[in-house]
Amino acid sequence: MTIDTGTGAGSNPVDKLEAASISADAGFLLAKLHAAGSVLNNRALAAFDLKERSYSVLALATSDLEPTQREMAEFLSLDPSQIVALIDELEKRGLVVRAPGKQDRRAKIVSATAEGAALFRQAEAAAEEAEAEALAALSAAEVGQLKDLLRKALRARTHVTKNE
Amino acid sequence: MTIDTGTGAGSNPVDKLEAASISADAGFLLAKLHAAGSVLNNRALAAFDLKERSYSVLALATSDLEPTQREMAEFLSLDPSQIVALIDELEKRGLVVRAPGKQDRRAKIVSATAEGAALFRQAEAAAEEAEAEALAALSAAEVGQLKDLLRKALRARTHVTKNE
């Protein structure tokens, strides 16, 4: 695997745009790093027939938190109907199962099968590699700082919904 | 100094999922904050009939950097054909114009009209407010840190394209 770091000599002609005012925008920087990371993530996960979406659902199902579909939807900022499709797919592959909620039988608790958990562990390792690659320019300490800042920014989030 | 936000009163039932391993993933945190920020951004920009996408294009057009469409596409991590549509729209509204490239007449340099620049300045103010809201939990110093880390992570980026 050759990591083609071209930045040395070439000085991409696009770099000039970094002088634009929008480069100072946190949302823009966030979007860009997220986009770059997604590519690497999806590339790594493709080996397991997963995408970021299904991977994150599988991650929640593998935890012992007994998440319901609705909780997943909210946590992942997805529409509940999207969760349905993702779980249908994972269930068809025998990676997760739906069980009725204990106190609320409308709800469905999604949990990973043994296979699902095993696949997740492998995928997780690949995802961690991808993350390392995406953040290669940062030291371990800086990665920690970055995560802390992101978490802190998110924590106070007053549950932003799209409407209203 | 422990800033124990949140858990006191509401304690959303979804918060339990934060214990999932995926919460430690930088890509996931990035995605989540980006999603939350986008909602606020788009909400703020709607007042000017702009979305994040058209806003960022307008931002580049307003700069004196004379970006071509291809440069915009690469800089914004968008497909060139998407840029076409965005600029068609902005041009129809009289906010930007296309001019043939100086050395390369295939290329088209996009620049804002006076109206476009004026609209951008207003929209920019609104976007800054939205950003402040999205990052309200961070101090000014922390916002600066966050931006620095994001920029640093992006700088070394070896121009990741989707296909190999």
Added chain:
DNA sequence: AGTAAATCGTTGACATTTTCAATCATCCAT
């Protein structure tokens, strides 16, 4: 207990966004 309102998952329709191949015009190297 009985009823009305709210919630969960699901489905299906529709809009928006992404992705990609094909095309024309222009540029660049030989």
Added chain:
DNA sequence: ATGGATGATTGAAAATGTCAACGATTTACT
């Protein structure tokens, strides 16, 4: 000059996002 690259554009196909409606439950109220 000719052939191979590159920039913009178009259009089609696939993937995603959004939303309203529905049956099955739960919850709140009387």
